[in-house]
Amino acid sequence: MDKVLPFFVAIPIFSAIFMLLIGKWEKKIFPRIWSIITTATLVFLISLIWEKGTIIHVMGGWRPPYGIIMIKDHLSLLMLIIVNVVAFLSIIYSYSYITKYEDYLRFFSLFMLMLAGMNGVVLSGDIFNLFVFLEIASLASYALVGYGVGAEELEASFKYLILGAFASLLILFGIGIIYSVTGSVNMADIARFLINNSGNKAVLMATGLFLFGFGLKAGLVPFHAWLPDAHSSAPAPISAMLSGVLIKVLGIYALMRVFYHVIGVSELILNIFLVIGSLSMVVGALMGFGQDDIKRLFAFSSISQMGYVMVGIGLGTPLGIIGALFHLLNHAGFKSLMFLSSGAIEDETGTRSLSELGGLRQKMPVTSASSVVGALSISGVPPFNGFWSKLIILIAALKVGNIWVSVIIVLTAFFTLSYYLRFQKNAIFGDIGKKVEGAREVPIPMVVPLVLLAIICLLVGIFNHSIISNIIIPAQETLLDRSGYILSVLGNL
Amino acid sequence: MTLYMLNFSLMMVGMYALIVKRHIVKKILGIAIMEYAVNHFLILIGFKKAGVAPILTKDMDLATFIQTAVDPLPQALVLTSIVIGLGTLALMVAIAIRLYERYGTFDMHEINRLRG
Amino acid sequence: MDKHTGMTLIVKMITQVMIGFLLVFGAYIVLYGHITPGGGFPGGVMIALAYILLTLAYGRKVVESKISGVAASIVDDLGALLFWLVGIIGLYIGGRYFYNFLGKGEPFNIFSAGTIIISNIGITLKVGMSLYAIFLALAILQRVVTEEEPKEEGE
Secondary structure, eight states, X not given: OGGXXXXXXXXXXXXXXHHHHHTTTOOSHHHHHHHHHHHHHHHHHHHHTTTOOOEEEEGXXXXXTTXXXXXXXXXXXXXXXXXXXXXXXXXXXXXXXXXXXXXXXXHHHHHHHHHHHHHHHHHBOBHHHHHHHHHHHHHHHHHHHTTTOOHHHHHHXXXXXXXXXXXXXXXXXXXXXXXXXXXXXXXXXXXXXXXXXXXXXXXXXXXXXXXXXXXXXXXXXXGOTTHHHHHHHSOHHHHHHIIIIIIIIIIIIHHHIIIIIIIOOOHHHXXXXXXXXXXXXXXXXXXXXXXXXXXXXXXXXXXXXXXXXXXXXXXXXXXXXXXXXXXXXXXXXXXXXXXHHHHHHHHHHSOOBTTTOOOHHHHOHHHHHHHHHHHHHHTTOTTSHHHHHHHHHHHHHHHHTOHHHHHHHHHHHHHHHHHHHHHIIIIISSSOOTTTTTOOOOOHHHHXXXXXXXXXXXXXXXXXXXXXXXXXXXXXXXXXXXXXXXXXXXXXX | OHHHHHHHHHHHHHHHHHHXXXXXXXXXXXXXXXXXXXXXXXXXXXXOTTOBOSOOOXXXXXXXXXXXXXXXXXXXXXXXXXXXXXXXXXXXXXXXXXXXHHHSOOBTTTOOSSOO | OOSSSSSOHHXXXXXXXXXXXXXXXXHHHHHTTTTSSOOHHHHHHHHHHHHHHHHHHHOHHHHHHHSOHHHHHHHHHHHHHHHHHHHHHHHHHHSSXXXXXXXXXXXXXXXXXXXXXXXXXXXXXXXXXXXXXHHHHHHHHHHHHHHHHHHHHHO
C-alpha cells in the first residue's frame, strides 16, 4: 500500500504540467474538467490508505536515515483529508467563478502546484523536503494572490511575497543549524539524536528561527501583517484554500510536527505557544470588530481562530490537543465556506462592503442559508461544530487551571459571536441594499460546494463523538508519541 | 568561527536592506543577499580545509576518506535552495514591474492602498 | 537577417562565434553531469544563457523565429514530464518512486548511473527553456513600461 503515497504529490504535479501542455490548444473547458478529475482522484486515494495505520514509502530504495521518506500516520491522514476535500470543493466552485478572469489555464495549474506542495508538506518525513514542498506551495500561493493583477492584488501579493520569502529563509537557516548539530535531515533521526544529546544551545536558536518562520506562515499575531491583505485580495477559491488549508499546513502542522516530534516540547515552548495563541485570539477578534469589508473581517477572524488552535496545542495535555485538532478540522470547513460565500456575494452584488449589502436572504436564499450556517458554526452556537471544539479547548484550559487563558477564550468567543451577528444583520437579513437589488442566485457549480460545506459543518457538529474518536484521537496519540514516531521510521536501529 | 561571524553579518546586511529601505528593488536585493548568506552558511557546514571530493573509490581507505572528504549533503541542499531562490526572485521581479505599471513608483510607502 | 535590430556588428559577430561553444559546453555539462561536477540545472542555465545572449544581440524577432515563446514552453513542459516519467516508471518497475531501474554500469563511464542521465536531460529541457521563457516574459513587461512613460509626459 505504500505505493499510494508518492501519488499524492505526483498526480497534482503531472496535472499541472499536462494542463499547460494541452492548454496550448484547448484553454477553457479542459483545465476545469481536468482539475476536477485530479482532485476527485486524490480524494479517492485517501480512501485507499484510510485504515492502514502508519505507512512509510522509501524514495528510490534508499533506507531511512540516509534516503528521503514519505510517511503517513494518523496526523498526516487528518491533514490530508482537510487539504484534499477543501481543494476538491474549491475546484468545483472555481468552475464558474473563474469566468471572471481571462486566463483559466494558469489559475488551475498554479492551484495544482499549491496542492502538490501542501500534500508534500503533510507526507514528508524529511525536514529539508518539508522545506522544499513548503516553498512550492508558497510560491504558487504568492502568484495566485496576485492573480487579478489589479493594483491592490499586486500590492498584497508583494507584501506576502517579501514576508514569506523572509520566513522561508529563516526556516532554511534553522534547518542548517539543526543539520550542523545532528548531521541528519531525517526528522526521526534528528529526534533520536536530540533525545540522546539534549541541552545544545544552537538548537535553542533553531527553535526560535522555526517559531518565527512557521509562525509567519501561519499568520499568528506578532507576524500577521500580511494575512488580512493577502486573504482578502485573492480570488475567492484561493482565499478559501489560503485561510482554510494553507496557513494550517504550512504553519500549524509544521509547527506541531517540528516541535512535538523533532525538537521536542519544553515548558518554555508551550508557554510561548500559549502567549502567541492568546495574543492572536484577542488581536484578531478586536481587529475584526471594526471591519467593513467582509473578506477582511473573515481574514481577521482566521487569525483569531488560529489562536484557539495554538492555545490548544500550547496546553500540551491530550484534551487540549484533541480540541486543537478538532478546531483545525472545523475551521477548515467553516472558514472555506465563509470565503466561498463571500466570493458568491461579491460576484452577484459587486461589493464586499457591509454598509452596502443587506437583505441577501431574499435574493440569494441558498448562499445566505449556507453562510448563516457557517457564521453560526464559527461563532460557536451549540448544535454546530465550532461549539464543540471551543468547548473542549475551554475545558482543557480549565483542567490545567489556567484561568487567564480560559477568560480570554470565553471573551473571544463572545467577540466572534458579536461580529458574525453584525455580518448576518447587515448582509443577510434586514432591508435590501442598493447594490443587492439586481442579485440572483449564483450558478450551480458555485452553490454545490457551499451546500456541501454547510452540511459538513452540521454533520460534524452532530456526530462529533464518532469524528473525535475515529480521526482526532488517533491523530492526538500520534502527536504526543514522540518515541513511537522515531520507532516507526527507524525501526530498532 | 570568523567565517561564521562574517556570514552572519552578511545576513544582517540583507535584513537591514529588507527592513529599512523603502525602494522595492532594494528590498528584493535584501532578500537576495540574505539568501546568499543562508546558502553560504549551509556550504560552510560541510566545508573542510584541504578536503577532497566525496567519491569513494576502491583504492581508498575508509577512515582517511571520512576525515578528508567534504560533506556532500549541504551542497545538494544548497543547489535545491538556489533553484527555489531563482523562482522567488523571478516572481518578485515580475510583480515589482507590474507594481510599477500600476502605481508609477517603486517607493513602498506610496504603495499603501491596503492597510496592514 | 534584419541588420537594424539588436546591437552593433561587433556584438553580433562575437555572439555568432560564442553561441556554438556555449551550447556545446552546456550539453557537455549535462551529459557528464553524473560523473563530473555539473548536471541538469547548470547545463540548462548555460543553454538558456546562449538563447538570452542571442536575444540581446539580435533582438527578439530573430530569436523568436528560431524558437518562439510557445515552443519554448512546450519543450519546458515536455522536459518536466520526462523527469516525472522517470519517477513513475521507477515506481512501476522497482516499487519505489524514482527507483533506479536501469543498469548501473561501470563507474566513470558515460553510460553509468542508470536513470540519472535521463533525469538530467529532463531537467535541462525544463530549466533551459523556462529560464528563456521567463526572460522573454520579463522583457515584454519591460517594453510596455518604457513605451507608456513618454506618453504620460506628453500629456
